[in-house]
Amino acid sequence: MSHLNHFEIFLLFSIVKILIVLVITLLGVAYTVLLERKVLGRLQNRWGPSRVGPFGILQPLVDGLKLFLKEDMMPLAVERPLFILAPIIALGCALISIAVVPFGATTIVDGVDLFQIANLNIGLLVILGVTSIGVYGIALSGWSSNNKYSLFGSLRATAQMISYELALGLSLVGVVLRAGSLSLRDIVASQSAHGALSWNIFGGYQFIAFFIYLMAAYAETNRTPFDLAEAESELVAGYHTEYSSMKFAMFFMAEYANMITVACVATLLFFGGASSPFGHTFDHAAPGLLLTGLISIFWFVAKVFAFLLLYIWVRGTLPRFRYDQLMGFGWKFLLPVAMVNVLATALALSYHS
Amino acid sequence: MEIALFIIFGLLAVAGALNLLFQRHPINSALSLVVVMMSLAVLYWSLGAEFLAAAQVIVYAGAIMVLFVFVVMLLNAGEEDRTHGSRIAYIAGIPGAAAIFCLLSFVFLSERSHLGSTQIGGYLTSAVSNISEVSHALFTSLLLPFEVTSILILVAILGAVVLARKEL
Amino acid sequence: MVPIAYYLILAAILFSIGIAAFLIKRNVITIFMSIELMLNAVNLTFVAFSHMWHQVSGQIFVFFVMVVAAAEASVGLAIIIALFRVRQTLDVDQINLLKH
Numbered sequence: 358m359s360h361l362n363h364f365e366i367f368l369l370f371s372i373v374k375i376l377i378v379l380v381i382t383l384l385g386v387a388y389t390v391l392l393e394r395k396v397l398g399r400l401q402n403r404w405g406p407s408r409v410g411p412f413g414i415l416q417p418l419v420d421g422l423k424l425f426l427k428e429d430m431m432p433l434a435v436e437r438p439l440f441i442l443a444p445i446i447a448l449g450c451a452l453i454s455i456a457v458v459p460f461g462a463t464t465i466v467d468g469v470d471l472f473q474i475a476n477l478n479i480g481l482l483v484i485l486g487v488t489s490i491g492v493y494g495i496a497l498s499g500w501s502s503n504n505k506y507s508l509f510g511s512l513r514a515t516a517q518m519i520s521y522e523l524a525l526g527l528s529l530v531g532v533v534l535r536a537g538s539l540s541l542r543d544i545v546a547s548q549s550a551h552g553a554l555s556w557n558i559f560g561g562y563q564f565i566a567f568f569i570y571l572m573a574a575y576a577e578t579n580r581t582p583f584d585l586a587e588a589e590s591e592l593v594a595g596y597h598t599e600y601s602s603m604k605f606a607m608f609f610m611a612e613y614a615n616m617i618t619v620a621c622v623a624t625l626l627f628f629g630g631a632s633s634p635f636g637h638t639f640d641h642a643a644p645g646l647l648l649t650g651l652i653s654i655f656w657f658v659a660k661v662f663a664f665l666l667l668y669i670w671v672r673g674t675l676p677r678f679r680y681d682q683l684m685g686f687g688w689k690f691l692l693p694v695a696m697v698n699v700l701a702t703a704l705a706l707s708y709h710s
Numbered sequence: 711m712e713i714a715l716f717i718i719f720g721l722l723a724v725a726g727a728l729n730l731l732f733q734r735h736p737i738n739s740a741l742s743l744v745v746v747m748m749s750l751a752v753l754y755w756s757l758g759a760e761f762l763a764a765a766q767v768i769v770y771a772g773a774i775m776v777l778f779v780f781v782v783m784l785l786n787a788g789e790e791d792r793t794h795g796s797r798i799a800y801i802a803g804i805p806g807a808a809a810i811f812c813l814l815s816f817v818f819l820s821e822r823s824h825l826g827s828t829q830i831g832g833y834l835t836s837a838v839s840n841i842s843e844v845s846h847a848l849f850t851s852l853l854l855p856f857e858v859t860s861i862l863i864l865v866a867i868l869g870a871v872v873l874a875r876k877e878l
Numbered sequence: 879m880v881p882i883a884y885y886l887i888l889a890a891i892l893f894s895i896g897i898a899a900f901l902i903k904r905n906v907i908t909i910f911m912s913i914e915l916m917l918n919a920v921n922l923t924f925v926a927f928s929h930m931w932h933q934v935s936g937q938i939f940v941f942f943v944m945v946v947a948a949a950e951a952s953v954g955l956a957i958i959i960a961l962f963r964v965r966q967t968l969d970v971d972q973i974n975l976l977k978h
Contacts, residue, residue, distance in 0.1 A: 439737070478839050482764035489772025493744070496776065500737065500783045508783065515780050519773060539841060716880045720888045727895040727915060736907045743911050746892065750918055753885070757929045759937045762921075769944050774914065774951045781955045782907055785962050790905045790969065803901030811894035818886040825882040828929055843934045844941070852938055859945045866949030873956035 370469040375456075378474060382455055386613040387417035393669045400673035421606070429602040432502070439501035444600065444607035447494025451614035454487040458621045459542050461631050462653035472631070472650060473542070480541040481533065484622060485526060488577065492518045494611065495579075495586065495596050502599040510595030513680065514586030517576055520687045521583075525573035527695035528566045531702035532626045535561050545630035552636030558627040562705075565698045567627045569691050574619040576687065578612065580668060582675040583683055620664035624657060631657040712828065715756050719749035734789040736782045740775055747771045757828060760840045885926040892919035906958050906968045910951075917947050 361369070391406065391413065398405025406413035431437070457480040461472025470476055477483055492515055499511020533539060535557060536547040548555050557563040576583040587595030597608045624630055631653035678686065726745035733739045747770045755763040818825070848856055896919060899912035921940045928936025958968070965973055 439741075479760050479764050479841065482761075482768065486764055486767035486772060489768055489776070490748075492772065492776050493741075493779070496779050496783065497737075497741075500779075512780070512783060515776060515783075519776055519780075522773070713880050716884065720884075723888065724891055724895075727892050727899075730908075730911065730915065731895055731899045731902065736905050736911075739903075739908050739911055743915060746915060747918060750922055753888075753922065754925050757885070757925050759925050759928070759940075762925060762937050762940055765941065765944055766921075769948055770914075770918070774948055777951055777955055778907060778911060781958060785907075785959070785968065787905065787907060787968050790903070790908070799901045803898050806901070807894040807898035810897060811890055814890035814893070815887045818883045818890065822881060822883040825886070826930060827879045827881045828885070828926075829879070840934075840937075844937055847934050847938055848941070852935075855942065859942055863945065863949050866953050870952045870956040873953065873960050 367469055370471075371474065374471070374474050378455060378460075379452065382452060382614060382617065383610070385617055386610050387421065389613045389616065389665055390420070390609075391417050392665065393672070396666065396669045397673050400670070424602060424606040427602040429604065430599075432504075432599050434503040435599065436501035436503065439497045440599075441604070443494050443498035443501060444604045444611070445494075446497070447491060447611035448607045448614070450487050450491035450494065451611040451618065454484045454618050455614070455621065457483050457541060458618070458625065459545060459630065460621070460654060460657050461650050463542065464647070464650040472654065476540070476542055478538070478540045481529065481539045481544070481622075481626075484618070485522075485529075488615075488618070489518075489522060491611070491615070494608075498600070498608070499596040502596070504599050506592045506594070507596050507598045510586045510592045510598070514579055514596060517579075517583065517585065517683060517687075520684060521573045521576035521691070524569055524687060524691035524695050525577060527692065527699055528569035528573060529626060530695075530699045531563050531566045532557050532561070534699075534702050534706055535563070541625050541630070545625055545632060548629045549632035550636065552632070553629070553634040554636075556627065556629040556634075563627060563698075563702070565694065566702075567623070569695045569698070570623060570627070572691055573687075574623065575668075575671065576683070578615045578619055580612075580616065581672040582678050584677060585680055585683060616665065616668055617661065620661045620668070621657075623664055624660040628660050712756055715752065719752045722746075723749040723753075736787050736790075737779060740778045740782060743778075744771050744775050747775065758840060761844050882926050882930050886923055889919045889922040889926070892916075892922070904969050904971060906961070906970055906973070907955075909970065910954055910958070914947060914951070917943055 394416070395405040395413070406416040409415040409419050431440075456474040457477055459470075459473040459476070464471045495514045495518070496511050499507040499509075499514070502508070532544060536544040538544060538547075548557050548561065551560070554560050558567045575581075579586045586592075587597070592598070597605055600608060633652070633656050723746045726742040726749065729742035730739045730746070733742060747766060751763040751766040751771070754760075754766060893916050896912045896916035899915065900909055903909050903912060921943055924936045924940045924943070928934060928940075961973065962968060967973065
């Protein structure tokens with residue numbers, strides 16, 4: 358590629374990276390749905406989908422085909438432009454935030470980092486910002502549907518997401534203090550020295566922050582036990598009651614893409630990202646730049662997968678909160694604990710330095 | 711590169727602001743204001759204020775405007791009607807705003823040569839990044855105003871709680 | 879290379895539209911939004927000047943403006959909700975309590 362100049366190489370690599378990451382994320386979304394149905398089935402002592410393909414592994418494709426071929430209903434009383442815009446915002450924001458996630462060790466070829474789309478020095482803030490824009494998708498979908506259940510669902514979801522964003526942001530401050538940077542690469546690098554022992558959750562004593570992050574993340578993605586926005590026993594289907602066909606599928610994909618993003622952020626911030634749990638013990642055994650990169654991707658995917666399993670496990674285990682309990686939990690328990698954690702981390706860091 | 715960014719997002723901001731003016735439903739106005747804020751965030755970024763760009767998206771677009779949309783949804787506000795007051799406001803408002811715009815742009819254009827031009831990404835004096843620069847200034851020379859704003863926020867929280875009670 | 883004056887003129891445009899919206903709009907919430915628009919326009923001038931002088935203090939001023947805007951929005955919206963409870967309207971022409 359010597360006849361291309363620097364900018365052209367950068368452009369080419371970026372487009373290829375974006376395409377690959379997009380395809381893998383969407384496939385990941387499809388197979389997270391299958392994983393959820395399988396694991397939930399086993400938790401409830403049944404088989405889950407098992408008919409399409411061996412062990413039901415073609416089920417997501419068939420599901421997608423079904424949703425694609427369904428009639429796209431447009432109720433008469435909806436606010437048309439916003440009704441169409443809402444699922445686009447939801448899915449778009451869910452997919453954009455994956456762009457700053459470094460999913461492998463730094464592997465630079467021709468001046469381009471292979472395993473990250475954009476290395477920003479405010480990567481963490483970008484993820485927070487894009488997630489907070491995603492609220493509009495849910496808020497607008499409920500309002501534009503012109504339906505009581507949708508409106509209630511989206512009011513609940515909006516209030517819940519604004520409230521838990523505070524606890525989420527505060528729980529990350531301890532990690533940022535330890536790393537001294539908001540760049541996700543730097544945060545991963547700050548915990549890759551001694552393998553699992555230097556991960557923020559163990560060596561960094563951030564397990565309280567991790568607990569708060571986990572709770573807030575469940576609330577941010579509207580998953581059980583905080584899925585009041587789509588509580589089917591009270592609100593039919595919550596904010597997407599009036600949606601059908603591909604627009605419904607976009608909300609569905611957005612929810613699972615958000616789950617994947619949250620799992621990626623938890624992996625990066627608390628579990629050392631793409632670094633190996635054994636530290637540099639086996640580094641001499643892996644020859645070649647690309648193989649090292651692939652091994653780091655394997656660790657990253659394994660950690661994200663463990664988080665997704667935890668998500669599904671929680672969904673299969675815990676009942677739903679009541680709404681006042683949810684707000685009380687967020688404001689009266691998570692927020693003060695997160696503040697105490699920030700103070701304690703700051704004091705410990707200033708004592709050590 | 712930078713002029714392209716400026717033209718695209720500047721036009722987007724102006725279009726959003728005009729849309730806020732001409733839409734009759736508060737939700738549409740709120741969404742066009744979100745567009746203005748997002749494009750301003752891009753302009754901040756191109757001026758080198760990375761932290762402010764992120765804060766603009768998180769605080770303004772992601773929290774304050776969500777609160778506006780939330781209140782509009784909660785109160786189920788409908789489209790506004792044209793009243794006698796709005797006719798007077800049209801007669802007084804548009805020329806007044808135009809006059810202010812003419813005055814401001816006259817001043818800016820006449821001082822144009824002294825103002826210089828921008829460089830994408832901004833300038834860093836001593837620090838490694840914009841964030842460390844901002845936080846260094848914030849926690850050393852401007853610590854007192856910073857603490858005062860935290861008291862302001864506390865007062866605002868208390869005020870909001872008192873105002874939102876059932877019986878007033 | 880964009881002249882700083884262009885950024886300032888953009889801010890002036892946004893500010894005048896904010897003033898016009900403040901005067902023309904009849905809904906309390908929209909009036910409140912036009913105040914936010916004016917604050918944003920002023921923030922843009924602050925960032926532009928901070929870029930021009932190679933100093934970070936303008937950005938910090940914008941940060942404070944954001945904090946104040948957040949506080950103002952929370953209290954203001956709480957007042958609007960309380961007002962709506964009493965008067966059942968958001969139209970400023972009908973909220974003329976002192977006249978009665």
